[in-house]
Amino acid sequence: MSLKPWREIARPHKDVLEGSFKQSEFAADITQVASGTAPAEYQDAEKFFSRTYITEGMRLLLISVAQRLAGQGGDPVIQLQTAFGGGKTHTMLAVYHLASREVSTDKLMGVPPVLDEAGIHDLPRAKIAVIDGIKLSPSQPRKYGNTSVNTLWGELAYQLLGEQGYEMVAGSDADGTSPGKEVLTALIRQAAPCVILIDELVAFIRQLELGKQYKAGTFDSNISFIQGLTEAMKAVPNAILLASLPESELEVGGTMGQRALNSLEKYFARVESVWKPVGTEEAFEIVRRRLFENPGERAQVEGISRQFSDFYRQHADKFPVETQSNEYFERLCRSYPIHPEIFDRLYEDWSTLEKFQRTRGVLQYMAIVIHRLWNSDNKDALIMPGSLPLEDSNVRNKSIHYLPQGWEPVIEREVDGPRSAPYDIDGHHTLFGGVQAARRTARTIFLGSAPSTREQMIRGVQAERILLGTVQPGQAIGVFEDVLKRLRDRLHYLYAEQDRYWLDTKPNLRREMESRKQNINERDELLPLLKERVNRIFGRNHQFGGIHVFTPSVDVPDDYGSGPRLVVLPTNAAYSRAETNQAFGEAEKILRNRGDQPRQKQNRLIFLAPDFDVVSRLKEQGRIYLAWRSIVTDIESGTLNQDLTHLNQAKRHRDGSEQSLTQLIRETYKWLIAPVEEFIKGKPTLNWEVVSVSPTAPNLVQAIEDKLREEEWLIYEWSPIHLRNVLKQWYLKDGVTEVSALKVWQDTCHYLYLPRLVNDNVFRNAIAQGVESEDYFGFASDKEGDRYLGFSFGRGSIASLDESSLLIDREAAAAYAERIRQAMQPTPQPTQPGETGGTPTPGTTSETGTTPPPTPGETGQPSAGSTAAVKKQFYGTIALDPVKAKMDFATLMDEVVQQFTAKLGVDVTISVEIEAKSRDGFDEALQRTVKENCNVLRFSNAEFEEE
Structure with missing residues (x-):
């Protein structure tokens, strides 16, 4: 099955497509619904439930409400206390539409199964009172015809039973005192079945300063009212109260708000049933219902999700472990066409921000994102973190709206947009640009790390989650891994520690590094570093007579040596396949001359030249390493005032750049050059033979020696x-x-x-x-x-x-x-009678002449009957040149002594006689040293004498 773009399968709602939605419409307002002025999607019960996903928490709450209204149990008081944007107002609307019965329950999507589970076949129509703490004023009464209402209890009574109900609490409403439990019980019983919805209660009560009297009553009288109301609800079996209390400090609102919350929680706790907030998994369906008219045919959705799931399993070591389960496949299906990683980051990370409302904030954010992606003809298979169009001003503004100051320039320069570094990387590298690897990676890092703070012990998003948010099936994972390293080495606001990456509004040390890099002197700093590092890769175990790195011709010895000499050419003598070649010119200078003198032993030199195409990268990497090294030194010494995080970052960059430098040296120094001469028209003509050495060989010297042997240059x-x-x-x-x-x-x-x-x-x-x-x-x-x-x-x-x-x-x-x-061969002699024959010995004369003596080195056995004596002892004396004595003595052992020691039964004795004379005499220090050494070596006799 082909990997179709999401926009060919799913279709957003019209208002999302057109961008005609108002952000305020995402904030459900229960007062507007009660007054009949809300948008149709909230006002119309049928439309409301068609776009509403009944979560587990909402299902349990609706069951309890239905049972309570039918007088079959249920909870009398339910407190809705969740984080900002947790869906409590939306839940109140669901209760409102269920209880009002303006539309029959069989037309409300998802409601019939809830009533069946509750065992309710005939749900009564209930009276509904909606009290919104933000809409009401403690000092300004509300007018209902000729009736002026001052307090919460007056508002409650009038909404439930009109003027008749208000009369029951009119006195208490006039003087701002709580009507008491009995009056409230009578009121509720007369209005039952009824539903009381109180939203933003803390926002109203926190306005009542202690010790002050308002038209709406005092702080204490309002708390007493809530206490009496909750008790009254218990006494009436078919009445229910839902009240929302804030959870975040942002909603509580100062000291009085906290005091009000503490008091309310104490009384609600006696009878409350705390509502279960929306889970991340349920949010998938909530957002999908609200934003998409049709999320796609089930078969197509499962087909796309299966391809993603299989891709994650095929590359299990590259993605988070949860992607390997079949449950993740189900998550992909439920959240389609939005990737689950977007929900995870928004609900787990962004919801920790005070301004970010959970479900409402996600809806607002994703509506803008989807509108932009649809209009830009986005071809992604899923809407992923890497898909977020942060180059769009609306999306960018919505993103930074929830964040502290300083993020806008970070996004513009380091994340997305025509002036950003990722945009430049994608534009100059076809491999990256084909899949927008740099931009997608930067966007994913932003979404996963922007909400984090510097106080956190562990910051950033793991590399495996970055890949999860960027790579689609069929794309090469390695491309995104490579671009991640490229971004780490280039961006000024990106931090990396081990496998975690994060963006921050405070620049990292890269800008400092860039500044220092520009000031590095090539002759005094860079070339000595490169010389030392090139020297380091050769080691000492080799068969060359010497390895001379960046050595002037005068310092390259002209001798026979114990082996040929490898001359490593400097960076300005690089080899190129082009006709003009710097390497040959520099090599010929060293080959032909040693300084000002002609070189004699020219056939003892082999050259290693850098690659012309890599030299510039090598120099750049050398400067980067030197810059990072100096930064680490300055931070440690206190010259550069930075914190521990920056020190660790600088050390990681120093170590990483050093490793890259070593690798680049191997990539650069790969051309082995041998000089040869051919006779053309009787004259020797210099030519150069060139071959490359693999930069990946584990041992460079061994690779060079193998190549020289293979090419028969040595x-x-x-x-x-x-x-x-x-x-x-x-x-x-x-x-x-x-x-x-x-x-x-x-x-x-x-x-x-x-x-x-x-x-x-x-x-x-x-x-x-x-x-x-x-x-x-x-x-x-x-x-x-x-x-x-x-x-x-x-x-x-x-x-x-x-x-x-x-x-x-x-x-x-x-x-x-x-x-x-x-x-x-012996000459035959005539034999006289009585004479015996014999073989002439060397030097004797016969009739035919003198037999020449055997040449040294010839051997022979005495003839039978020879009277020559058997030689049983050898004694020899030789004078050795004291300068070459060590080498000559080794030759003496090989050529003479070994001839004897190789024979069985031969005893060999070697004595060494040393005689030294000085016209001026030997000083005491020399005498003492020689005597001590002779004692250690066990000389039988070692004496200094006067002449």
């Missing part, structure tokens, strides 16, 4: 075949058969057209793997003449990588290995 593992190809392409050609291994490694750090290796271990590993086979190249630790020292080809391992290390062309290495094998 080589973490290098196959020997690739090293062989590099050698063949650039080094071992044109008759060259060997090249310095160290030079090849260093060249990979220098030249952008060579592979970029993570570190020299990758290079070493490639060599080590390559020499295990005869398919790639050979290796030698040095060369003397035409002999290779430490030669490895097809076996063995490599020694340390230094200036003398050589990589040898595969064919040359294979030829050299063949020569070695041939030289190692």
Whole structure:
């Protein structure tokens, strides 16, 4: 079923549609009805009941009235005491029309079932007296022909029995004294069946100052009259009294009003039956009956309500828990076409305002709203809090009428209207504007929070209720969640605490923040912050030789390092897909030069550039964070005089803006740039390769390293075949058969057209793997003449990588290995009779010449019958460069000591001998430090000596 607009299903009453209703007509006036001058909807009993929903309280009261008039029980006195606008006058009118019997009861909608329940088949016509405390004056008599009536009891007697009744109390009326219980009982009995309706009684009696005599009597005489009247009603079985007493202080009216109320309550309490006020659920039907001629066909109403109910259940975590029950579906049906949330907010929140009359106030307010929505061709499926047209002057004026001063500019700037911020947000963002997300959200916050006061412990409306008042089935909830954050960050009168939001007439600290934000210096404050925060996201666990954030070229080292260096470009060197690119220009400056000197190790640099489209947002967010941080600091130090609420607000904004700043840094710094060179017409030409890094990756450094590995911009593992190809392409050609291994490694750090290796271990590993086979190249630790020292080809391992290390062309290495094998083979000797054969030892001479000694690094087993002694002990001494001793000693352990410790049954002893000399001698502090450290390290001997 399609989600039809409410205006295509329900139809308001004519006066609502035309806007021809008068607000005063919503205030039922029982005196006008009694005198025959009320509007038709109140004067005509049939019309009155057609627009009246008989609530539970009214039903019970009408049953009691019918039973009392029929002499079958019922309550003699009923006190109607409810909050302002609670429907008590409307209830009196219902009793008036029921008792007057000007229209037969079968024509009064809803009345026959009430009489059936009361067991009344023939309801007698009753005499009715209506006493309105506002219409009567204590000092001015009322004229009825030749009769002048002064008091309440005179008015009562004349209305019930005319001049005959007045004669019964004429003396008391003349001198202002109460007629007494017996006279009143006789009067009531003679008039019965009768109904006495007293409205606004306190408003009359509070005018009687203590100790003063009025034509209407004294304060005490009027209280005595009420006491006597209530007792008289008990004595007459078919007479009933309904009196309304105020509940709110606004209606009581000062000290005398309170005194009058206290006295009246004491006497009414003896015989009263307190009427049950209108409930919120019943108000649905009251308002719907009064405002809508036809609320819609039942099937259509249920169809729309079901779609809303199902939508709330599908997104249970986004809406209040009560929306998940089937009872809420029934509420939707009963209140259609008005959303229940409007009634909840008006009856629960707005009714706490002194000026706001409950049912009457809701009727007045919603009549204006519906009139405006109908004329503006509103397409909402329900009239929701987000639908309220607060841009309309009538609706806005009615809204602020109930509120303290200062709300009009808040609505105009922060809630609704062409000059408001929500209007601007909707106008500039299609995603929001398509559903009026900003305006609907602001309206809902206003309706749910405007009645709250600063004294309340918990203020505002929860986010789930904001969504309930704005989102319709089929709309994306996320859009409204996003716009709520946008409003929180922009509005000056909107407050937020946890998930509650409220508007106030006192501006929040956003204006202060905006002012401070404009004064933040980019060079001295913003860029240092961004540098520190960008540094923070990298951490320390990475394989780079260094990460240099916003670092000038002179401060980016030009070395081989333990890994490549990541240079993070500043915000003014952003990457853009456009042809002109700031990032490439800044990166080339750092790549080519280190300060004023040419850079040598260019292939050790990788660049991370900011995104041009996000940089401005990043700077803006940085300024916002700095502004909030300074506000918090100033409030805490007392420099800025604000209360605890504003301090908490500032801290929330500071923390939220800091989180947003961190996220924006990740979104901004996402372009990884690698310099490469290609040979065009024999000349190297610089190019840039660019790839993005996901801003959502949990670890930025890891994501960068993964991307570098994936794109092969950094080589973490290098196959020997690739090293062989590099050698063949650039080094071992044109008759060259060997090249310095160290030079090849260093060249990979220098030249952008060579592979970029993570570190020299990758290079070493490639060599080590390559020499295990005869398919790639050979290796030698040095060369003397035409002999290779430490030669490895097809076996063995490599020694340390230094200036003398050589990589040898595969064919040359294979030829050299063949020569070695041939030289190692023994030459056969002729054997004389009686002589024994043997293998010449290295250095001996045979007829064919001298056998060359084995090359260092070669191994061999002595031939059978050899007399060579078995070597059982090794001793070696080496001098270490004190500057590189730590690294050299590690190499010594790997290459020599480990050869022994890896064998079973080999005992290894290592001694370290340190000798230091100084021409000027060692001071006492140095001697003490060295001796203490030597003791800790358990040196067997550590002494300073004179030369």
